[in-house]
Amino acid sequence: SQTIHQWPATLVQPVGSPLSLECTVEGTSNPNLYWYRQAAGRGLQLLFYSVGIGQISSEVPQNLSASRPQDRQFILSSKKLLLSDSGFYLCAWSTGGSRETQYFGPGTRLLVL
Amino acid sequence: GDSVTQMEGPVTLSEEAFLTINCTYTATGYPSLFWYVQYPGEGLQLLLKATKADDKGSNKGFEATYRKETTSFHLEKGSVQVSDSAVYFCALASTGTASKLTFGTGTRLQVTL
Numbered sequence: 001s002q003t004i005h006q007w008p009a010t011l012v013q014p015v016g017s018p019l020s021l022e023c024t025v026e027g028t029s030n031p032n033l034y035w036y037r038q039a040a041g042r043g044l045q046l047l048f049y050s051v052g053i054g055q056i057s058s059e060v061p062q063n064l065s066a067s068r069p070q071d072r073q074f075i076l077s078s079k080k081l082l083l084s085d086s087g088f089y090l091c092a093w094s095t096g097g098s099r100e101t102q103y104f105g106p107g108t109r110l111l112v113l
Numbered sequence: 114g115d116s117v118t119q120m121e122g123p124v125t126l127s128e129e130a131f132l133t134i135n136c137t138y139t140a141t142g143y144p145s146l147f148w149y150v151q152y153p154g155e156g157l158q159l160l161l162k163a164t165k166a167d168d169k170g171s172n173k174g175f176e177a178t179y180r181k182e183t184t185s186f187h188l189e190k191g192s193v194q195v196s197d198s199a200v201y202f203c204a205l206a207s208t209g210t211a212s213k214l215t216f217g218t219g220t221r222l223q224v225t226l
Contacts, residue, residue: 006156032211043202043218044157049211057211090156092214099145099164100212104156 002027006091006105013112019064019078021108023091026072031093033074034102035066038088050074051096086112115140119203119217126193126224134188134220136177136203144205146170146179146186147214151200160188160201193224 003026013019025031035047046059048066056066063082067075074091088109092102120135138146145164149157161170163179163186170177175190186203203217 034211034213044214044216046213049213051211059213092157094212098208098210098212099206101145101147101159101162102206102212102214103159104149107156109154 002093002103004091004093004103004105006089006108008108009106010109011111013081013110015083015112016080019076019081019085019110021076021089021091021110023074023076023105024072025074025093028072028093028095030071030096032096032100033068034092034094035074035076036090036092038090038107040087044090048076081112083112086110115144115205115207115215117203117205117215117217119201119220121218121220122200123221123223126222128195128224128226129192130224132188132190132193132197132222134201134203134222136186136188136217138184138186138203138205138215140184140205140207140215142208143181144207145212146177147204147206148175148177148186148188149202149204149216151202151219153199157202193222195224195226198222198224 034049036044050068091105094100094102147162148160161172163170166181204214206212
C-alpha cells in the first residue's frame with residue numbers, strides 16, 4: 001500500500017531564516033505531487049504541483065519554491081521566511097492523469113516568529 | 114475558473130441528529146467531486162468521492178450524490194456521532210494537467226452529547 005511522509009511535523013523559525021520541508025511517497029511510481037498551505041482557520045491553497053522529476057508548476061507567486069529531485073520526493077523551500085509564511089503545509093500525491101484522488105500527508109505546522 | 118462553495122459553519126448538532134452540509138460547484142467539463150475530512154491537528158483524509166453524474170459516494174455512514182443538473186454534491190449522514198466532529202471540505206478536480214483540487218472553505222462540525 002502507499003504511504004506519504006512529511007517532516008518535520010512542527011517547526012518554529014525566525015523571520016528571515018531559510019526553510020526546507022520534505023515529503024516522500026512510498027509504494028507507487030511516478031506520482032503527481034502537490035504542496036498546499038492552510039492558513040489558520042481557512043481553506044487550502046495549492047502552492048505547487050509536479051508531474052515528474054524536475055517538473056514544477058507554481059500556482060501562486062510567493063516567497064516559496066519547490067523541487068522534485070527524485071521520483072517520490074518533493075521539497076518545499078524558502079531562502080528567507082516571512083511572518084505570512086506561517087501555516088499548516090500539506091503534501092499530497094495522486095496517480096498520473098487528471099480527476100484522480102489525492103492522498104494527503106500528516107502535514108507540517110510552521111510558525112514564523 | 115473552477116470554484117466550490119460550502120455552507121458556512123460551524124454546524125453544531127446533538128448526537129444521532131441528521132447532518133447535511135451543502136456544497137455547490139462551478140467547473141467546465143465533468144469534474145470529479147470529493148469530500149475530505151480533517152480531524153484536529155491532522156492532514157486531510159478522503160471521506161468519499163464521485164466521478165460522474167448521478168454517482169453516489171458513501172463511506173462510514175456518510176453519503177453524497179453527484180448532481181450535475183444542480184451542480185451540487187451535498188454531504189449527508191443519518192445519525193452523527195461525537196467522533197464525527199471535524200472540519201469537512203468539499204473539493205473538485207477538473208480535467209487538465211495533473212489532478213489539481215479546488216477546495217471549498219471547509220465546514221466545522223461539532224457534535225455534542
